[in-house]
Amino acid sequence: MERFDLVVIGDGAAGDCAVRPAGECLNYGCVPSKTLYQSAEVYHQMRRAGEFGVRASGVELDFPGVIARAQYVIETIRGDNPWGGVRADGITAFRSTATFLGPKQLQADGETVEADQIIISTGTKAGIPPVPGLAEAALLTNESIFKLGLLPGRLAVIGAGPIGAEMAQIFQRFGSQVMLLEMLPQVVPTEDEEISNALERILLGEGVHVYTAVRINEVRRNEDGSRTLQVTYGGHDLPITVDEVLVAAGRRPPISTSTPPAWRRHVAGSRWMSTSARRSRTSGRRGM
Numbered sequence: 001m002e003r004f005d006l007v008v009i010g011d012g013a014a015g016d017c018a019v020r021p022a023g024e025c026l027n028y029g030c031v032p033s034k035t036l037y038q039s040a041e042v043y044h045q046m047r048r049a050g051e052f053g054v055r056a057s058g059v060e061l062d063f064p065g066v067i068a069r070a071q072y073v074i075e076t077i078r079g080d081n082p083w084g085g086v087r088a089d090g091i092t093a094f095r096s097t098a099t100f101l102g103p104k105q106l107q108a109d110g111e112t113v114e115a116d117q118i119i120i121s122t123g124t125k126a127g128i129p130p131v132p133g134l135a136e137a138a139l140l141t142n143e144s145i146f147k148l149g150l151l152p153g154r155l156a157v158i159g160a161g162p163i164g165a166e167m168a169q170i171f172q173r174f175g176s177q178v179m180l181l182e183m184l185p186q187v188v189p190t191e192d193e194e195i196s197n198a199l200e201r202i203l204l205g206e207g208v209h210v211y212t213a214v215r216i217n218e219v220r221r222n223e224d225g226s227r228t229l230q231v232t233y234g235g236h237d238l239p240i241t242v243d244e245v246l247v248a249a250g251r252r253p254p255i256s257t258s259t260p261p262a263w264r265r266h267v268a269g270s271r272w273m274s275t276s277a278r279r280s281r282t283s284g285r286r287g288m
Ligand SMILES: Cc1cc2nc3c(=O)[nH]c(=O)nc-3n(C[C@H](O)[C@H](O)[C@H](O)COP(=O)(O)OP(=O)(O)OC[C@H]3O[C@@H](n4cnc5c(N)ncnc54)[C@H](O)[C@@H]3O)c2cc1C
Pocket: 009, 010, 011, 012, 013, 014, 015, 016, 022, 023, 024, 025, 026, 028, 029, 030, 031, 033, 034, 096, 097, 098, 099, 121, 122, 123, 124, 142, 163, 254, 283
């Protein structure tokens, strides 16, 4: 058994604060979303070039080129030997899932590891709302949208938080017809009403169909591969048919089916990020 002063579970942004970018931010989050945003911004501005007295003809979007650039940026940041720096710093890296055997003991890479202190930085995954048919409708999440092969003609985005609102604007600028669906009465609901209203005006102005206070009752995959969302909006039941559905309706802990039910929501963390096990800490108030 190997003994360490500190074990950090998870190599994402939070884990790096304790040891070195990886995880969601690099692979499925900040980095690819910002590269897509930049491509959308360049395309958007080039199509408006005439307004600025600039002649730009034949401007076309090369969607596979956009996706390839995002993957190139990820690979460039990751580098040829992502674990080299860690090892050079004297850190032992285990490239495997860590499982708790006891409060201070873990299993990783087939080895048993014991540590004085453990930091749980295992991040989050997209949460799938319990809408009948949604999980079976072959939906997109932040783990698949940055690898899309084809630009969807019609895209439904479920959830108008920061991720959903950003993706809605990006894909509308690329040329998809985007329907942004939010169950609460405003977009980016955690922001002030003034900010939400301003953002909603911008999205509507760019052509996004925004549905707030909407209820999604059911999602169905059609024979031609399209999906139909049955929604209740403004007191009416109506179908919305799209080519792809992106779910951006909040984040959940990356639990597995073997996780005891009582632990599935989150690792209980205090305001000091400690957990019920002495010497284990989370990288958030509610470690996920
Ligand atoms: C589309 C999108 C855009 C975003 N844009 C921004 C932005 O512009 N700015 C911003 O600040 N934030 C942004 N975020 C949020 C940002 O990505 C997260 O806040 C950040 O990645 C959280 O870091 P973390 O280390 O807590 O978790 P993660 O980055 O998820 O890292 C956790 C790591 O732990 C690993 N892991 C899980 N379980 C185990 C286990 N049992 N054993 C070993 N390893 C395990 C996972 O594989 C993962 O590599 C965005 C997120 C998304 C989805």
